[in-house]
Amino acid sequence: MKGTNLGEFEELVLLTVGILNDEAYSIAISNEIRKVTKRNVSFAVVHSALHRLEEKGYVDSKMGGATKERGGRSKRMFSISAAGKKALIRSKEQRDELWSMIPKVVFKNI
């Protein structure tokens, strides 16, 4: 399957979906990322990242939670899919492994 690996930003988004749990929709996700990372991420970028993640099958979505500000339109609520969870774990394991292989000397002078 094309592009099943997880990009850095995608991983960030996916984790945020996990953090927000039941409240994960695009605006909340982009606000959260901005808050945690202090990066000035635009809404459009988050939206398209979510779109990509859904295509890859790492998130599921369902409609719900309409509000007045939205003109009565539903939100698209995201949740991490089983594949997404696996991908997150795999990515974490890879990093841990890499971390464990770095000689202590490298960080000595920090």
Added chain:
Amino acid sequence: MIQLTPPSPPSWADRFLAWYCAPHLLEDLQGDLHELFYLRLQEKGIFRARLFFILDVFTFFRPHIFRRRSSEKKRYRHPILFRHYIKTAFRNVKRDKQYLAINTAGLALGIACALLLIAYIYNELSFDRHFKDSDRIYRISCSTLIDNTYTEFAPIPPAIGLALKEELPEIETLARFEYLGIKAAMKYKDNVFFQPGMFLADSTIFKVLDYKFLMGDERALQGPDKIVLTHSLAEKVFGKEFLQRKDILNEAIQIQGQDFSVTGVIEDAANSSHIQPIAFIGWHGYGDDNVWNDSHAYTYIRLRKDADAAIVQEKLNKFTAENENILKVAEDFGAKVAVFIQPLTEIHLHSKKMYELSAIGNINYIYAFAVIALFFLLSSGINYTNLAIAASAHRYKEIGVRKVMGAFRDQIRKQFITESALMTFFSTLLGLTLFCLLIPEFNLLMDYQLELSHLAKAKFPLIALAVIVLLSTLSGFYPAFYLSMINPVLVFKNNLNNGAQKMRFRKILLLTQFTISSIMIIGVLFVSQQMNFLQNKELGFNKENILLLSVPEILRKDVHVLKDELLKLTGVSGVAACDYTPRPESPIDEHHIERANGEMKSSTIARIFFDQDYIDLLGLTIVDGRDFDPTNEADYSHSFLVNEAAVKAFGWDKTPEGPIGRKIDGFNYGKKGTVIGVVKDVNLFSLKHKIEPLIMNLSANEGPLYVKIDGHNTPEIMASIEKTYKRVMQNTVMEYQFLDDRFDRIYDADIKMNAALTSGAKILIFISCLGLFGLSAFMVTKRTKEIGVRKVLGASIQEIMLLLSKDYIGLIVLANALAIPLGYFFVNQWLEGYAYRIDISLWMLFVPVVTTVLLALFSISFQVVKASRTNPVNVLKYE
């Protein structure tokens, strides 16, 4: 009280978003953007909130947002439905075989004829493009401007080519070739024959023009006394299986009594080449490199890859202006001389020079043919569309039911597109078959060589495919779209009045079709009238019953013996010799001619040589001075006759001295003398031009022979002439033509055009009539009840016929009103190429009107008569 409306995002941006966004993404995206808007409204104020909203809308304008989900399209694609479409298509076709026949026949004919014309155009445009690097190959030609007469020559003096090769580093290779006489005597063992089309050529010829070698290689002409044969000549000399023989290379052939060794055999020149050699003989030792004043060497160059043609031309101009030899020749001739390069690929269609190597195509005919091809496509496409819509009239209910049962508009469209795809597929098959069958007919008609095998190799199949696909989609799509838009409710309320607008559209199509037909009729009418006029125009002499016998050059010395022998035959009333045979270009040469004021000035003017019997044989009359006297030696070397046009051209008629005794110097053929007589003007040359000034010379040994016979028993006379000819001319095969045929051949291209136009017009009109026939059938079916009621109420058959045909007649008259000015415009353009042309009279304008109306009446009459004859009871019985 002021009503506060809550601030909202700009509505146009909102609408834009809703328009481009894929439906399945719209809901949440739009919601998100609105939510963002309200968040920003509180933080940053209305202006910024709106601005960001607009920015967001535009940043989301991306493929993954506006691309519709593919599964959406797949929703109702179903193999069973597709099978069903095909089944209904076949059922419908079965139900109405007449419609099937008319529709496929019309489309197939249109496709076949259009492809034929496109193939012809393609072939004409591809002339000489098969040579390797054809875009780098140029011909060097020259022009002279003498006393306001500008003449371009295809060949140039051989010395110029040689000098240019030295002068211009841009020239990679240069090759010259020239004719080896008109016909050369060729001998191999016992096999003796006269062979035209042989060239003397530089050994570099094969580096410029890459002929394919079957034997030998491109060095074949290096060294003296070498000859390279083409495949067909090699077959003629060595027999059919010559390729199996190993000993052919270095075999000796005798040409004009000289031995040459065969050092190569090349493939025959492609039909689509303006150079048609039969053999190349090495230039070495035969060609003259020092000639600066006679244009007879066809000179072709291949430029270096990095060379710029414009710069080469500039250098050529500079060279011409400075070269001493050219300057001297120009002074001798009293001419302004120019030398220029011409791309190889443009020669066939765009060159109109003296001494071209082969008959030159005409770009205007290419345009004309392209227009006719377009006419064919339009006409058959219109036919198809019109018939398809009309034929679907009895299927409205079917469409209605389908829609009620839940068919999408898209599905109806698909159904009808499937049907028309099937229909056009069969028409295309039929059309392609027809195309292949018509190629030989076309070649015969146009005296042309279209080869299927050759076309198949080139890009032509792709072009053909594109044309067919375009035609079938365009003609098939409209009916499909139109039918898919039918409102089922109206269908069932029986209230579908078919839409006046739709009717109008079909009428416009029909109008176009008949305008095309009328234009074609006008074209045919005028072209054939003009050709008729040319062939029957009084030339001022009698061209009937005159035979032209060719006399090979080396046998010219015996020509008087042949003349005497021929005169002894019964049925031969006169024999004369003249070096001129009618051809499109007149035999011009440079002269110094005395003007009215006594000054000698140079002039480019036609000149012919003939013997003492020519004037009598053609019945020319001397209007001033005297005829040549064959017993007077001086008349051969110092006397000229001129025609009246020449007298006028040089202003001699305006002086008291008159034309007699005026000095002429034919320096190019070394004859200096005076005018001894004036001949009444006759049209010896093409009628495309006014009668040209002409200088006539007396000469004893010329060919061909003009033999005047009395018109009875021509085959018998011919047989005895042939017998005598063979006896005197050492068994040479007699080649002959009739003078009037030869004159007609000047207009060969136009005659072919006429033939093509006539056949094309017939087919086009047939297609239109076919369409009208089919259309009227449907119209009549729709109005059967009306006709029934009218008959019951006492209408006569004539009245009903009038009722049914008057719409169409009006349309056709309107079509003619459009066609006549258009057709007249085209025809006039064409007629301008002729100095002598028919006058356009009023009756000619009525012919297309009457023809089209009659043809239309004829094609609808079948249906109308059938309808008006039906017993009203049968029609009205069922309600």
